Amino acid sequence: MTKALQAIRAGSDQPSRSAAFRHFGILALLAFAIALPAIASPYTLFQLAGVMAFAVAALGLNVITGYTGQVSLAHNAFFAVGAYIGAMSTAYLGAGPLGSVVIAAVVSFAAGFVAGIPAQRLRGLYLALVTLAIAVSVTPMIKQFEAYTGGVVGFRVDQPAPPAWLPISQDSWIYYLVLLFAAIAFFMTYNLLSGSVGRSFVGTKEAELAAGSLGIDVARSKVMAFAYGSMLAGIGGALANFSIGYIAPDSFSLMLSIGFLAAAVVGGINTIWGAIIAGIFLQYVPSFASDISQALSGAIYGGILIICVIVMPKGILGSLPRLIANFQTIRRESRAEATKALNKVAN
């Protein structure tokens, strides 16, 4: 209750030093990301394009689950909707990269809106079950509409090629495109969540009744969060097409949803920027686990997850402020002790 009120009252954002630092950090990250193709290998750029596509989708889950408190296992489905709609709009409508992402975003927003309707009334386990049903039905659905989706064999998507006047490789071009869309998605979400919409989301999560009594349309918040989060998943799916260039139902199993949820928790599900860590986790940890031991990759993946959750229950980014605060306290205390000791010596 108090938390909810705090969240709602927090409207009068004080421009603080930490906010300035955050902006500095974000811009520095962006500058680094823009400069990267000059030094990174094509393979690294390909991997980072994957990281960003996953990060955008994970951001959607942070909005749905982290901010609004709705458990969604259907993230694979919306990722798939985005990927297929993006691919089909390129293949059948001749849409370019921008067009394919926009169409994918609109369709996955609509799909998320429809799927979000039951979320108005269902909570916790029941909502999880409904989204589970969506998650497991996506693969059969793709196979069912074989004429359009290519069925089990999937289909090839033309990857965006750099314009002739730009002397960069295709990997760099794809990387920049994905970076552009990811930056827009993060900027949009940041603005959305730091305003009244974000506060109504958090209020809905922390205390529905209280939020309702303060005039927040709780049902609308839930559906909008679901639709918006699903749209981000769809954008992520469409962005993944850029670097992969091929889609098949095997890419969108229930395991992908579980992966999203795990990665979002590791990154910090109550944060915006934790989604970037989630993207890194989704892209790198499976192959990293398999590199350590091919026989035990599943166990190592699980182990990394458990350690992250135990050591940093709020996720890597969510726990960072506390870790820094702890560090500062320790420093302050040790300084105080040192001063005390010095005083003693002086006396």
Place this chain on the structure above:
Amino acid sequence: MPKELCRLTKPMVAMVAACGIAALLGLQSPPVAAAEPTPGITENEIVLGTSTALSGSNAATGTIGKAQKAYYDFVNAEHGGVKMGDGKTRKIKFVMYDDALEPARALQNARRLVEQDKVFAIVGSTGTSACLAARDYLNQRKVPQAFLSTGAPMWGSDVAKYPWTFGIWPAYNTEAAIYARYIKEQVPNAKIALMGDDSGGPLFTNAFVEAAKKEGLNIVIKEAYSNSDPTIDAKIDRLAASGADVFVDATTTKFTIQGLKRMAAIKWQPVHIIWGVSNSIGAVLKVAGEEASKGVLSGQWYKDASSSAYANDPGVKQFSEKVVQYGSGIDPHDSNAEMGWIAAEAVVKTLEQMKSPTREAFMEAARNMKDQSVSLLLDGVKMTMGANDGYLIESLQVARFDGQNYVPVGGLVSYEGKTPVSH
């Protein structure tokens, strides 16, 4: 925006812009093809890679990769490597990555193998959609994607567009055509029931429907199930109720066993043809029980190590002994282990015939294979490709399971160079 932020942001925006300009100026231009030596091959070593499922629900497939590694380790240890067509003997270094049969990870692995590990070729990878995901990339890069362990028809039919890709298994369309011909000859006026799973199955069932049409056969019922279904009993009942007297069964192993048991329980005894994916004696037929699986028909192209008929076969003996010695924890009765061994032996055979240490020479040697054999292939089954023939193995021996072993029915059926193109 608060003043303090503005002060901080302006220089930062300038910095971002500067970085962008720097990046654009310093960007690498598109890679230029120089006359560099072929990657992954030196005077005494050749590096090969594969991508397969070592984790996830398809992890059993990974045995195909592990058995390949066992074979290369065996060749390195006991023959000092492979004596290639240019007269030099090279050891084989084999790099294997896990893709859990997910297409995106398969492409990532392909890129890692080519760009970081600098492999000479990618061989024996598994999973149709996983291999499809990597196909465009590997063909653009002109890296062989060879001896794929999947039966998908497109490996052999898209040669003009994807000259660097080919498979090793008899394609599903070859297999389907052979069964259709067999039914036409052996069961006049057959009423056929057809069932397949919804992942690899459609590639086979679609090909079978086409082949049946060509032979003028009558398919009275067609069913599909999903791998997430708990049971297919009800579907088997429906097939039985249709009055079909031939059952063409393209189910995957777990469901094949279920189906065999259900058929025995309801005493439905059609002519039962099981596709090659699920015809293992050790992993399927013996598990379902001798009574339930007696009389089952299937197309054979390799010697089943579980069969006592090959207990004294030198190839099978060597395989059973060495795969255990060099591959830790591999069960020689696992048909996936045989698949890997066959693929690896075929790779070595190709290396032996390469005239020069280049990827082009590798593909040339493979594409020009004529009547080659490896130790685990059935007698008479040969590997042949040609200018208009993208399929490596195109013959099958239809055989009946007598409760212990497969007994050949009729002679070897060869579609060499005649595999019908499947749509």
